[in-house]
Amino acid sequence: MNKYALLAIFWFIIGIYALLFRESTNDIPPFPHFDKVSHFALFFIQIWLSANAFIRSKKGIPYFGLIIFALLYAFTSEWAQATFTSTEKVLGLMG
Template identity: 50%
Template sequence: MRMPNNRFVLFAVLWFMAAVYSLLFRESDGGAPPFAHFDKVAHFALFFAQFWLLAKAFMQDRLAVPYRLLFVSAVLVAAGSEMAQALFTRTREGSIADGLADVFGAAVALWLAYKVSAAKRAVKKTA
């Protein structure tokens, strides 16, 4: 499998580093969230952006997006993230619900990438 080499790879790496920092190295301030289940929305958005950037990197270089590999990676990173939060932080906790929000965010990003790729292929065939 050929790996992409474009700005979206850099963006994905930077996003991952920011996520690791915010989830593991920056302790929670304990303030009230803006609305109920805000943390689930944040987890969804974090993984959506990460896996959209990864899929976009493949699409930008006109490479086949490895959807299964990316989805399995999302599940493993979500599990690792939640375990790390439970084991290595004092003000955060690992949560199955947060892990599910992570995986759902990645799944939606990959589904959207699939739809965008399919639409581009359909337009290319008709042109």
């Protein structure tokens, strides 16, 4: 297991914490649609780290697998936020 694989696992754990367990505040976001930008960054970095883990281990990048993982991660995190938290709208990307 290389450092990118470890970072991908660590980033996944941080993402789950940030999406589900971190206490939400009523502060005004720094700019409109901040939540959408932060979700994009979270998912982009996760897939980038995962792809780099495969590159560094000299294995082919499983593009289809990473796309499926990204979609499942996005949809399940949105579902979990809607189910287990009281502050996030379902499918926040839609508006």
